[in-house]
Amino acid sequence: MEACELTGYMQNPMLLQELLEKLPTQLKLQWPMFPKDAKTPSMEFLSKWIYDIAEAASQVTSPLYHKKSGSLNHHTEAPKKQVKEIKCVVCNEPGHKIHSCPSFKAAPHQQKMSFLKNHKLCQQCLNRHHQKCQREKVCGIRGSRSKHHPLIHEMQPTLEAAKSSSLKGPAMVTNVHTPKGNHTQRSRESGSTYFSVIPIQFINKTKVTNTFAFLDEGSALTLIDNKIFKQLGLNGVPDPLYLKWTNDTTREENASERVTLMVANPHNGNHFHLEEVHSVDTLDLPVQSIDIRALAKEFPQLAGLPIASYTNARPSILIGTNNWNFVITLKIKEGAWHQPIASKTRLGWTLQSFTPSRATRANVSVRMCGCRDADAKMHNIIKQAFSLDATTAKPLSSLEETQALTRLESTTALKNGRFSLKFYYLIATQTH
Structure with a gap:
């Protein structure tokens, strides 16, 4: 410095x-x-x-001497490690593991469990190890909280309240699983639910396939079932998916492919392109039936609308918000509370409703709030309080001034434009 x-x-x-x-x-x-x-x-x-x-510190400490050190870099060629070829333990085919083995996926549940037991494979990760499995993910299929792998989830042929496997979608209706197939039971006594399921047509060159679509505003993707994907003969770009639903329920689709589809509105024949459609192994959307004639008799707002009746229809494609032009509603027809609503989209008219059971129907009461009247009353009370506390100017005068003003007012009078005064004389009396 x-x-x-x-x-x-x-x-x-x-x-x-x-x-x-x-x-x-x-x-x-x-x-x-x-x-x-x-x-x-x-x-x-x-x-x-x-x-x-x-x-002072230098006098009580001894100096440190560091030995000089150096390094010499030399290069040696390490022996190449032999990469172990991945081989499936089920079909002995190279290139994939048991997680993506078609033979293991198509095998019955009992055969899968016997194979895992004979080969001493873990039921959580499908690998062989001697310690506790580190995989903490739950199955997630139909809301299962078990920590087994989703490929060994057993579908029980009993009556159960099944949760929907559509990702980020609403809660589904109660499905009844029977040996003859799946169907949906609805009744006016137990309540009914209709989702945005609409008939559409897939067009691939000269081939036209009729199917049903599920319009889901809660899904970020558009998904198509792998079965209809192969039936249409489509070839897309490999694009693996990692899907996540509520409660950290996850699902991996490593064999997913991304394509662009052409669909048509069966009612007017208009053609559209669906972008970024991903194939998934199993979509498994709920089965739905609609009798539009019976519904139109009960709900007049549905009469005359071009809504087709169908029975036990299972959608094979879920259209999400990445194709929002087909999900948004252009026009609606609605009736009273808890009655079905008809929505018009670019793919046609669809039906939506949730009618609770009579035993659980909730009565909606509307309470009129009197906040404005209460505010007005409070305003008047505060206004009166301030008016009572307000001070008025009062003249300050002495007693003599007050008496003089009083005497002036009593002795002065205005007559014919003139003031007249009264004089008081004091007569002194002299005493002898």
């Missing part, structure tokens, strides 16, 4: 305090005991004090 002629910094107390804060605690305590010539110590005092401490 002296060499640079920065004399102003030599007396800077803030700079001095910052340097003191960087010292160890023991030296901070010694600094106030160091004798100083001025009330405000300068940087020169601090420099001399630190120099004396360094001199």
